[in-house]
Amino acid sequence: MSEHAGRRDPHLAVKREVLVRYLDVWTPAALRSHRGATYVESGDPDFVVDAFRVFGEFADRLDRHHLDVVIVGAAVDPAVLRELGEPPAGLSVRSVADPENLAVAGPMLAHLDVVEDSALTEPDVWRLVASLARGKAHEVLLTVPAAEQATDHRSRLGAVGLAYVVTVELVADDGRAQLLVFATGDTRHLATFKDELWAADEFAGIRYRDPRDAERTLVDISLTPHLGPLRRALLAELARRGSCTVADLQQHALFETIYRPADAIGALTSAASAGAITREPEKGRLTPRTTVGHREDHRQR
Incomplete structure (x- = not known):
């Protein structure tokens, strides 16, 4: 078990589930690319464990393709990876301390969380997004502190070619909020992400809020949400x-x-x-x- 597995932060629980649900859809689609695919991760070690477990479910496809996993901002803790056993053929892992000139190949998903145990600051993340986003089939899933500048986030992402964006506040019962941001250049992937967003565990102690909703209504997570x-x-x-x-x-x-x-x-x-x-x-x-x-x-x- 990860040293973080005992945590009961409802934000972390929902973010992990949304990430896993989307990776379950993204991974087989990305592995169809003849150029291979890239997954970029930064943040809590639990996210690394979750991602590797998903990738392990597609070991048969990885045997014929290539997936490059890049951990940015800090080295991968060997103990975290040892928990998961031998990585399947076709899966490579590397750490990049300075992501300034990080190169990626094929379809790319970057999951960057600056709220959890990340070595990157929020300005670091936005610089990284700007460098990674320019490319075909590149997507980002971000978590940043909730703020009133969600519209500015959408503008930033649009400026680097990620035209389709959803921003959703994750609000705990005690009022603490984080902002989850997904951005892509593919409308189908935006629709898919939203399907997974609403399919998350509705009992996790988190409700959603649309930053654009003037009445700031909190909505329970449900396949049939309040409209x-x-x-x-x-x-x-x-x-x-x-x-x-x-x-x-x-x-x-x-x-x-x-x-x-x-x-x-x-x-x-x-x-x-x-x-x-x-x-x-x-x-x-x-x-x-x-x-x-x-x-x-x-x-x-």
Whole structure:
């Protein structure tokens, strides 16, 4: 067992589960690349253990491909790796004390957490992201202290080619919050990450909060989450547009909120039932082709 395994910090528990869930999807897809793939890690040793356990599940694929694991900012504790046994063929591990000129090959996922036991500061992480992000199929999963500059984080990531970003606050029962940031250049991977985000353990003592939600509503982790913040966001976007298709608002949910496109159907169905929006056709289930419109005389309660 890792020396950190006894910790019960709910933030760490949720971050570990989200990382493992996404790695389960990312790893087999990345290993299809003929160039090999790269996983970059910094932070709590438990993350290293979790990642290696996932990679071990794909030992048969690693035998025919290559995955380079890079630990940045500090050397890998040999005791941590000994717990996991002999690494499968095709998996290499290296430590980089100074990531200034770190080179990566193939699809790359960088998991960088400056809240846990990281040797990197937040400025270090942003410099590293800027150098790593410029490349095809490069993605980052970050955890930084919660702050009001989440919009600035999105701008920074967009400037280095990671156009699709979700930022979500992880808020513990005692009010302590951390900001989880995922950024990619692939809309499908953004949708996949959100699926895994909402599939995390709902009993872990953490709730989500959208940094863009003016009412700062806390939402329980669930496959069928409370949709109040999403409904407000979609009604505000619909007021801006006047009218659009449900598909347009599903895209807005994907790109601009912590929710999934499928959640938009539920939020808009509720809004239509309450008379908050118009719809065409007037009856039947909402579909991506349904046109919805802003109703100016409706007052939200």
